[in-house]
Amino acid sequence: MLRNGFLWLSKNKLVRGWVESSAGARRLTSRFIAGLTLDDGVQVAALLATQGIQTALDHLGENVETADEAKSASKAAEKALLNLSEMSIGGTIAIKLTQFGLDLSVEECVANIEPLVKLAKRYGTRVEVDMESTTYTERTLRIVERMQQNHGCVRAVIQAYLHRSEQDVRNLNSLRIPVRLCKGAYKESPELAIADKKGVDEAYVQLMRLLLKDGTDPAIATHDEQIIQMTTAYASEIGLAASGFEFEMLLGVRRDLQQKLRKQGYRLRLYVPYGEAWYPYFMRRLAERPANVWFFVRNMIRN
Secondary structure, X not given: OHHHHHHHXXXXXXXXXXXXXXXXXXXXXXXXXXXXXXXXXXXXXXXXXXXXXXXXXXXXXXXXXXXXXXXXXXXXXXXXXXXXXXXXXXXXXXXXXXXXXXXXOHHHHHHHHHHHHHHHHHOOOOEEEOOOOOOOHHHHHHHHHHHHHHOOOEEEEEEOXXXXXXXXXXXXXXXXXXXXXXXXXXXXXXXOEOOOHHHHHHHHHHHHHXXXXXXXXXXXXXXXXXXXXXXXXHHHHOOOOHHHOEEEEEOOOOHHHHHHHHHOOOEEXXXXXXXXXXXXXXXXXXXXXXXXXXHHHHHHHHO
16 A cells, blocks of 8 residues: 555656655655765765765666667766766666666667776776566666676676576576675566565575575675574575675665674675656655655654
């Protein structure tokens, strides 16, 4: 019910216009979104770096409709990589392939992301290729494999709730392609994805163990404290050092856990989004976790 309600809110133009124009709302979203510009994102990344926290910088946007929009997204991502390198922050960038022309054609998309991967290789970092709905899963993985074979410096994202994900993880492990594991955020049919939370959690833990045992520099992306405890326990069981994997979380979500993991000596990377296309991203974050909703509502009332 909560998720459906926020899906409605995210599509309601009147509500969207009010939130986007509200100074109070803009102040509150800064917990989850670095700001509207690249400078905003880089400043947050630099601050996190002083705390020993790595970042994956994401210029928000997806599903572009023209070749010019896709090219513009590529240039913006190149600029982000350059800024991270010039400031010696050492972060990665995260991209969605539909923002780089995947809806236009695979080759259009490849032409826009290949310069990014080459640049990441030059600067000793990587491009993290986010996963979108199952409409794009197969094409996304083939492009990631192609970039890895030609250049390296990419990381794939796997969504644990998809029935296909175990085989995808095994294949990526065999190719030594790094993986970031998340639970999955898109509405999919039962034929394609596990529907219940218990089943998703069980699949996530199974894939986490596959990645820690056989994967290459995996990222365990979760705010679930129980799964985090299971991850650290399994790493200890198989003798995997804290430097052999990393946790990834979203900017502004479970700050208590973020600090706890850093104090325990684990590597932590925060997903740092920025850009004018912030509203759909923000609404997804509210729908994912009730605590985010109450934080937003309480503070909107105060403002």
